[in-house]
Amino acid sequence: MSAQFYADAMARNQIMWVAEMFGEPVGFLRAKPVDDLLYCAEVSVLRQHQSKQIGKKLLNNFAEFAKSNGFAGISGITFENVPWNAPYYARLGFGALPAADLGEELRQIMASDTEQSLAKAGKRVVFGTRF
Numbered sequence: 001m002s003a004q005f006y007a008d009a010m011a012r013n014q015i016m017w018v019a020e021m022f023g024e025p026v027g028f029l030r031a032k033p034v035d036d037l038l039y040c041a042e043v044s045v046l047r048q049h050q051s052k053q054i055g056k057k058l059l060n061n062f063a064e065f066a067k068s069n070g071f072a073g074i075s076g077i078t079f080e081n082v083p084w085n086a087p088y089y090a091r092l093g094f095g096a097l098p099a100a101d102l103g104e105e106l107r108q109i110m111a112s113d114t115e116q117s118l119a120k121a122g123k124r125v126v127f128g129t130r131f
């Protein structure tokens, strides 16, 4: 994604956390409200800095922010069988959200062209938690 994409996202009140190491950005998480949950639209850590628990800190900060700012919980969409996707989120305490817990906006994201094309690479599932 381009710098303009992220500038536009922040102008639309999306929320970004950026992890820095020695003043350099090494990872980020982008979130936005979807239904009554705070939705993780993207989380990524530079390959050379992965497995240092930076992702864990980003996800825990995101969940803490959601909890202290009145959201009913958190959500995100990910690959079920990629080891650092759904199984990793589940180890952090964010397992699969039951279908009955999915709001209309989240269902629309699941049905979007972007999600349909990602689903060709593997099963997509909704992770998260309700507080």
Ligand SMILES: CC(C)(COP(=O)(O)OP(=O)(O)OC[C@H]1O[C@@H](n2cnc3c(N)ncnc32)[C@H](O)[C@@H]1OP(=O)(O)O)[C@@H](O)C(=O)NCCC(=O)NCCS
Binding pocket: 043, 044, 045, 046, 049, 050, 051, 052, 053, 054, 055, 056, 057, 077, 078, 079, 083, 084, 085, 088, 091
């Ligand atoms: C997902 C991601 C943000 C995690 O960031 P991170 O800083 O590496 O996260 P952590 O250090 O907290 O933990 C990494 C976990 O992934 C696991 N992992 C990493 N690479 C792995 C691999 N090749 N096989 C199995 N597990 C792997 C680690 O074991 C660790 O889990 P554990 O701490 O429970 O054992 C990072 O891997 C990433 O940017 N991946 C590419 C983009 C992506 O998939 N984003 C998520 C889209 S939903």
